[in-house]
Amino acid sequence: MKPAIDLPRLLAEIDALALHSETPPPAVTRLVFSPEDRAARATLNNLFDQAGLVVRTDAVGNTFARWPGTDPNRPAVATGSHIDAIPNAGKFDGVVGVLGPIEAIRALQAIGFQPAASIDIILFTSEEPTRFGLGCLGSRLLSGRLDPARADALADRNGKTLAAWRTEAGFSGDLASVRLPQGAYGAFVELHIEQGPLLERDGIAIGAVEKIAAPAALRVRLEGEGGHAGAVLMPDRRDASLGAAEVALAVERLVTSLGSPDGVGTSGVFTIRPGAINSVPFEAVLEIDLRDTDHAARQAVEEALRREVEAIATRRKLRFSIETINSDPPALADPGLVSAIEASAAEEGVSCRRMISRAYHDSLFMALLAPITMIFIPCRNGYSHRPDEHTAPEALRDGVAVLARTLARLAS
Ligand code: HGY
Ligand code: MN
Ligand code: MN
Numbered sequence: 001m002k003p004a005i006d007l008p009r010l011l012a013e014i015d016a017l018a019l020h021s022e023t024p025p026p027a028v029t030r031l032v033f034s035p036e037d038r039a040a041r042a043t044l045n046n047l048f049d050q051a052g053l054v055v056r057t058d059a060v061g062n063t064f065a066r067w068p069g070t071d072p073n074r075p076a077v078a079t080g081s082h083i084d085a086i087p088n089a090g091k092f093d094g095v096v097g098v099l100g101p102i103e104a105i106r107a108l109q110a111i112g113f114q115p116a117a118s119i120d121i122i123l124f125t126s127e128e129p130t131r132f133g134l135g136c137l138g139s140r141l142l143s144g145r146l147d148p149a150r151a152d153a154l155a156d157r158n159g160k161t162l163a164a165w166r167t168e169a170g171f172s173g174d175l176a177s178v179r180l181p182q183g184a185y186g187a188f189v190e191l192h193i194e195q196g197p198l199l200e201r202d203g204i205a206i207g208a209v210e211k212i213a214a215p216a217a218l219r220v221r222l223e224g225e226g227g228h229a230g231a232v233l234m235p236d237r238r239d240a241s242l243g244a245a246e247v248a249l250a251v252e253r254l255v256t257s258l259g260s261p262d263g264v265g266t267s268g269v270f271t272i273r274p275g276a277i278n279s280v281p282f283e284a285v286l287e288i289d290l291r292d293t294d295h296a297a298r299q300a301v302e303e304a305l306r307r308e309v310e311a312i313a314t315r316r317k318l319r320f321s322i323e324t325i326n327s328d329p330p331a332l333a334d335p336g337l338v339s340a341i342e343a344s345a346a347e348e349g350v351s352c353r354r355m356i357s358r359a360y361h362d363s364l365f366m367a368l369l370a371p372i373t374m375i376f377i378p379c380r381n382g383y384s385h386r387p388d389e390h391t392a393p394e395a396l397r398d399g400v401a402v403l404a405r406t407l408a409r410l411a412s
Helices: 007-018 037-052 095-110 137-143 148-152 162-168 197-202 240-258 297-317 335-348 393-411
Strands: 028-032 054-057 061-066 075-081 085-089 119-124 185-193 206-212 214-223 265-274 283-292 319-327 350-358 372-377
Touching: 007 393, 028 037, 028 185, 028 297, 037 054, 037 095, 037 119, 037 265, 075 095, 075 148, 075 393, 085 119, 095 185, 095 393, 137 148, 148 162, 185 335, 185 393, 197 206, 197 350, 197 393, 206 335, 206 393, 214 240, 214 297, 240 265, 240 283, 240 297, 283 297, 297 319, 335 350, 335 372, 335 393, 372 393
Parallel strands: 075 119, 075 185, 185 372, 206 350
Antiparallel strands: 028 085, 054 061, 061 119, 206 372, 214 283, 214 319, 265 283
């Protein structure tokens, strides 16, 4: 069986989807439920229809495009990813894992393959944390990792809630209905760019993901005393921004000292108020992203950071609060699925290596519902979440061909 991937068609579809963006090419900005996201969803629904797939959406907009199998008693096999994009991102992150499976299914249809188990392509809602501050909303709700009432109350920076956004986008119904039962799928395999430099550096075509790092996110708020930048002398100040600066440096120090070699820490959001050059900041808010493949190490960093925040705030006479946005365990891939990726790569005649994912993905939560693994393809210099994110056409071809073979293997 040799699935023939129509690469020009796939590349054209990737480029067309990239135009549904708030920012001009080569950047892609596509926040969940934005007009651009809704236009991109419409484009995908057309492609699902043209491929003869049966489409349904749930109350949060997760979209399931099914290639019905001949044996309804077999649990379906699933693949999929996200199409929302953070500000000033690239055109491959997530998209490869939604358009790629459509091409994989078309290639299997073209050679007359007929699955016994149904094959679902899942378009997950809001994998990126940009709008609501929490990533993987759709897959968290599917797997029961997020309370539906908490989810609907999540709000963007203007206070507009998920409930309002999803209703406006046409997704209604109780979020509790999104939850899928354990065993809803026999397997879930996500195709994604590596978002790291290893495959390209070593000239490897396919990554078979064994583990997905454990992400945690904290929101630290520090409050001091404002005042006139000229009138308030230094000994009299309680400058919240300086406390936040010490916290950000503590993140770096604690991750490098207590984290595993895979441990990372980022203070990606750092806002101070009032934000005037001649006014002493009375408030600072830090949003901190911590990850590690070693769960215990990440928890040790988290606990040490909480102690440091308290010590810094006490010394600087600042009030403080620490909110846990999320704190998730790592996900282990199913060894049988990892071997299936390796076998498919061997059949396709492309190189393959086992690896971990430092980025999180919807697979992290699908792992709570089904056996999972991921197929990584190289991206140039490992760049991602930036306009020059790029993956070579032949890498796309290899990834989609290995996905097609793997889906056929699992659904036969
Ligand atoms: O942040 C991540 O790991 C993912 O790209 N949302
Ligand atoms: Mn991303
Ligand atoms: Mn992604």
